[in-house]
Amino acid sequence: MKYATGCSVVLAAIFFSFLQSCNQKKSINNSAEVTLWQPYDDSIEVVANAEHENPRMRYKLIQSKVLDKNDVFNPLYEEVDKLTTTRYEALKPMILEQDIPSIQASIKEGKFTYEELVLFYLYRIYKYELDNSTTLNTVIALNKEVLEQARNLKPNADGEHPIYGMPILLKDNIGFKGLPTTAGAIALKENFAGDAFIVKQLKEKGALILGKVNLSEWAYFFCDGCPVGYSAIGGQTLNPYGRRIFETGGSSAGSGTAIAAGYAVAAVGTETSGSILSPSSQNSVVGLKPTIGVLSRTGIVPISSTLDTPGPMTRNVTDNGIVLSAMMGYDSKDSKAKEIVFSGTQVLETEAAPLQHLRIGAITALINQDSIYAARIEQLKSAGAKIIQITPPEVQLNGFLSILNIDMKHDLPAYIKAEVRTKDAVTIKNVEDVVAFNREDTLVRMPYGQARLEGILVDSTTTEALDDIKLNLQQEARRYFDTSLDGQDLDAILSINNYHAGYAAVAKYPALTLPMGYKTSGEPIGLTLIGQPLSEPQLLTIAKTLEAFMQARLLPKAYSD
CATH class of the missing domain: 3.90.1300.10 (Amidase signature (AS) domain)
Structure with missing residues (x-):
């Protein structure tokens, strides 16, 4: 630095x-x-x-x-x-x-x-x-x-x-x-x-x-x-x-x-x-x-x-x-909202499973890219976990930004109408109002600009086109994961930090990250599990197993007193 x-x-x-x-x-x-x-x-x-x-x-x-x-x-x-x-x-x-x-x-x-x-x-x-x-x-x-x-x-x-x-x-x-x-x-x-x-x-x-x-x-x-x-x-x-x-x-x-x-x-x-x-x-x-x-x-x-x-x-x-x-x-x-197929009690009662019972996918590109990830994969293999190296298919997430733009254009006004109880003090009604409000005092209200909000105002994606984007992105992202999850009969896929968050987002798949270790600089790094819809109990079970095995979390030294 x-x-x-x-x-x-x-x-x-x-x-x-x-x-x-x-x-x-x-x-x-x-x-x-x-x-x-x-x-x-x-x-x-x-x-x-x-x-x-x-x-x-x-x-x-x-x-x-x-x-x-x-x-x-x-x-x-x-x-x-x-x-x-x-x-x-x-x-x-x-x-x-x-x-x-x-x-x-x-x-x-x-x-x-x-x-x-x-x-x-x-x-x-x-x-x-x-x-x-x-x-x-x-x-x-x-x-x-x-x-x-x-x-x-x-x-x-x-x-x-x-x-x-x-x-x-x-x-x-x-x-x-x-x-x-x-x-x-x-x-x-x-x-x-x-x-x-x-x-x-x-x-x-x-x-x-x-x-x-x-x-x-x-x-x-x-x-x-x-x-x-x-x-x-x-x-x-x-x-x-x-x-x-x-x-x-x-x-x-x-x-x-x-x-x-x-x-x-x-x-x-x-x-x-x-x-x-x-x-x-x-x-x-x-x-x-x-x-x-x-x-x-x-x-x-x-x-x-x-x-x-x-x-x-x-x-x-x-x-x-x-x-x-x-x-x-x-x-x-x-x-x-979903009528959930698992209960809160089921989540509470998840317990760590033997490592030998795990069948999880490790992404080959990440093994070649990150030494901490690679070392953890080898440790898990040595301890008996079934680690399957995978290379997910290449997919394109075209139109992702338009989902956020058009949704926020409609969802923010709906929130303000339904939830804001102090409308005399909160004068904004939509994204256009927020942009105009911030421009009144740029140094205090938007010192780094507001490019994302301004991008919403110029996005002309139609409702029909947006529906097509959402369906295509969900299908592509699910293909990215399911090729391995289904094809290799995996319990979950292992990623790093938020590297595959965008894929999990549009697939609408759950993801759980837990401490994996620290870089030589002291910066934390997380091991992230991604599974199929409503697999939260399974992800928590796997995470408990990995947590007990890695025992990676350390309290930050400056905040240990």
């Missing part, structure tokens, strides 16, 4: 150190120090990244120009004050990196309460997000009632769903009553919508919504070639494994970084094409993009009603199945 050299950078570094030392500190119970946030001059960080080898990481800004973090964090500060450093340290081994069943067992045994569980995560959020040297610009809204809600819970009794009492973070395109749902855009800054269908499902089972996290603005269908994880509302999300060194992935950047850093039990992301798989892989967490229709999209700011889906993002496979199960339910308002 290249950085600017010379005297100016030395002086900049000295000035940056001075700014960091000026951060105010406030004692928590006289036994810890948590930094109170102050705006700072992020130009030093911007200059440092000006020659980054990845053009998308040549930032124009780090901090949001519209969000005051004190508005987010001050309301609960006195509550967080209840947790002493001594108690935090005692809780850490019982919570940090533990799965949901282990946490629930500790609560049942009286080792801590649901209130302390919430306080533990809030403590971590305040500790790292309010310090300008460690902030990931991840948490952009907090549920002010979450501690009171936690106090009203009793230790998880028999019959309760495992999600009961678990603090969950939501990507900020998912509706939650009481907090704005912005999709990262200033145009939706005052959008106080109701609960999305999946949020209602979570709350009905006793989950605690901790708050909202940052994302790539408009789920990365906004600017072209711009930094992933950037939004006008939240600023630039950063990767805990390397702040300003590695990309966060997107568009569910805040969901991935928050779970990697240990800010909640789980997060919910959304994906149109790669937006769960990419940030999960980049942040060494488990992310599942379900079959389209398994989870409702009602109450979620859309790109494409054809391809959009929410999905769970967690630190382990067990928790992923639990969160998926908790969000499931038939939604008659969702045009793609």
